[in-house]
Amino acid sequence: LDVRSLCLIREILARHDALADFAFAMQGLGMGAVSLFGSSEQLEWLEKTRAGAAISGFMLTEPGAGSDVAATASSAQKIQGGWVLNGEKTYISNGGIADIYVVFVRTGEAPGAKGLSAFLMPALVTGLEVVERIEVIAPHPLAHLRMTDVHLPEGALIGKAGDGFKIAMSVLDVFRSTVGAAALGFARRALEEALARVKARRIQGAVLSELQMVQGHLADMAVQIDAAALLIYRSAWIKDQGAARVSREAAMAKLYATEAAQKVIDMAVQLHGGDGVRSGVVVEALYREIRALRIYEGASDVQRVVIARSMLG
Structure with a gap:
């Protein structure tokens, strides 16, 4: 879909039912990085979300950074055959109910925004936990998530290291x-x-x-x-x-x-x-x-x- 179509869909859905708009938008946001930059293997998750067989989430916001993406503190360390992720993310839409997440962490290629990378992370990986389910004035599934020594394979990296921002x-x-x-x-x-x-x-x-x-x-x-x-x-x-x-x-x-x-x-x-x-x-x-x-x-x-x-x- 082009962006005009996405806008029309969201406008129409929101006019009639806010929750329907939220569900549609969060699937798109969660898989946006995969749609634009994903490998052929990663695109399999896009097909699952399109079919309604999987729910996606977009893990960007952090407790200490808010909208300042360049201040991301969560990290990924390169190891033999993959990466180890640690850190916390908050106000994550579909947090705790998603099957797959795109998560942005610091890999250290350069200071600030240039040292971030994006990874595709299944919800069932060992070390990912829901710290809090967040209640807001218009109820939606939001959560604070923590990653503790989450191991991901090399193929989980979206695009190239340092391309996260x-x-x-x-x-x-x-x-x-x-x-x-x-x-x-x-x-x-x-x-x-x-x-x-x-x-x-x-x-x-x-x-x-x-x-x-x-x-x-x-x-x-x-x-x-x-x-x-x-x-x-x-x-x-x-x-x-x-x-x-x-x-x-x-x-x-x-x-x-x-x-x-x-x-x-x-x-x-x-x-x-x-x-x-x-x-x-x-x-x-x-x-x-x-x-x-x-x-x-x-x-x-x-x-x-x-x-x-x-x-x-």
């Missing part, structure tokens, strides 16, 4: 745009719910939608949604045209779409009045779902740094 950023270039698309789906659903509410709700003898203040809010919501869509599909189109990297465009798409969706959903909650925070109401669920999208796969302030650095050179 490049691999991670290539995957995120694709999926950051799709995070924006998921936020767009949430926002579109919120606007639909808000429109239905204000057309039906009466206050002081008038239909809510007849009030100019309410109309102004609806207009702002529509503008934010369309602006987000343009940034998302611009980023996807540039990538689909063969651009090697779209870090700036993807960062703009994710930043604006997630922040705008938060505002749109917040206004939808406000237009629902007390029912907007009532458990089981659609906009209440959307309000919980959107919050994490402003954090994972690079928090909003990280996206601002990416955009600024691309301009400063």
Whole structure:
């Protein structure tokens, strides 16, 4: 699938069911590195995930590093016939339920980002344990994982040693745009719910939608949604045209779409009045779902740094 197709799928899924979007997206994120850089043997796992026979996970974030990939502390030591991995990863989607993980660790070819490598790690390897299952406001399978002397064969290395940062950023270039698309789906659903509410709700003898203040809010919501869509599909189109990297465009798409969706959903909650925070109401669920999208796969302030650095050179 091209990136525009991935964005369309996530937008549509998120508009109807956040958990369906999460399941689709995490399979793609987990196998993104294999799809782009994997060997023929590693691609067998891609086929399993496509068929729904395996669940994948993407092990990048660390307790002490957060979005700073270059500060990764988990390590892999080269030994005869393979590698030994040690370290901890946190907020790992599908953590504890995945069958296969792509994990990023330090192999030491160079300082900082240039000393990272990516490995394909089966969940059943000896030494991989779930430290904590993490509960969040919008329930999803997340976990803190620990690797203690995990032995992997040489064939587990994805690409070349030292290519880990490049691999991670290539995957995120694709999926950051799709995070924006998921936020767009949430926002579109919120606007639909808000429109239905204000057309039906009466206050002081008038239909809510007849009030100019309410109309102004609806207009702002529509503008934010369309602006987000343009940034998302611009980023996807540039990538689909063969651009090697779209870090700036993807960062703009994710930043604006997630922040705008938060505002749109917040206004939808406000237009629902007390029912907007009532458990089981659609906009209440959307309000919980959107919050994490402003954090994972690079928090909003990280996206601002990416955009600024691309301009400063």
